[in-house]
Amino acid sequence: MxxxxxxxxxxxxxxxxxxxxxxxxxxxxxxxxxxxxxxxxxxxxxxxxxxxxxxxxxxxxxxxxxxxxxxxxxxLDSKHENSLSSSNTDLLERNEQSQLIHQAINNLTEQQRTVIHLRDVEGYELSEIAEALNISENNTKVILCRARQNVREAILNFERHEQEAYSGFTR
Known part of the structure; x- marks a missing residue:
């Protein structure tokens, strides 16, 4: 058996x-x-x-x-596809935001572009920027503040126009 x-x-x-x-x-x-x-x-x-x-x-x-x-x-395949789709969407959004920021910076005055680049990209101190541009440190702060404000406004305007276009499309 x-x-x-x-x-x-x-x-x-x-x-x-x-x-x-x-x-x-x-x-x-x-x-x-x-x-x-x-x-x-x-x-x-x-x-x-x-x-x-x-x-x-x-x-x-x-x-x-x-x-x-x-x-x-x-x-698992579905999760992977969703993950890829999500990461591709994130990548496109970041790329779009990066282009928008560069465009906004390019629309600044030469002095604002220089100050924002030296401070936010290169990492220089305000005193170093003031010395390099032969302006006061206080004036450097004002220029940097206005440059950042202009970039912020350009981004907000773009988003507002995009939102209006989208809401007009869905109606």
Whole structure:
């Protein structure tokens, strides 16, 4: 009887392995089928072909595993696509914002452009900028403040126009 059990269990395992291509999953399926057969041992003698019944159970469990894996992969693919779509959208928005800031800075006066560049891009101190441009430190602060305000206003105006265009489009 034990030899028959091992041989039969091995047949179930090989069928599951052929269907799943995974030795771990195949071993789990063979074990599950064997356990279910054991739990229904009183019914087995009534079956015309117990081996065919066991093979059918094995095949059905394998199909369930494959279906579950396919659904899991589809969810992961969907998440990945959403993530890529989201990161592409973020990248486009940052690129658009960067272009908008550069455009706003280019519209500043030469002195404002120089001060904002030296302070915000190069990281110079106000006293160093004042000395380099031969203006007072207080005047440098005023120029920097006005330059930043002009950039801020340009961005707000662009966003306002974009919002108006969008709201007109959705009506």
């Amino acid at each position: 034990e030899i028959w059990q091992n041989t039969f269990r091995d047949k179930l395992y090989r069928l599951a392995l052929r269907l799943l291509n995974s030795s771990d999953d195949a071993a789990d399926i063979a074990q599950d089928v064997w356990l279910k057969l054991w739990q229904r041992k009183e019914e087995i003698p009534k079956l015309k072909n117990a081996e065919a019944f066991a093979f059918t159970m094995t095949r059905n469990l394998c199909l369930d595993v494959l279906k579950s894996k396919r659904l899991k992969n589809e969810r």
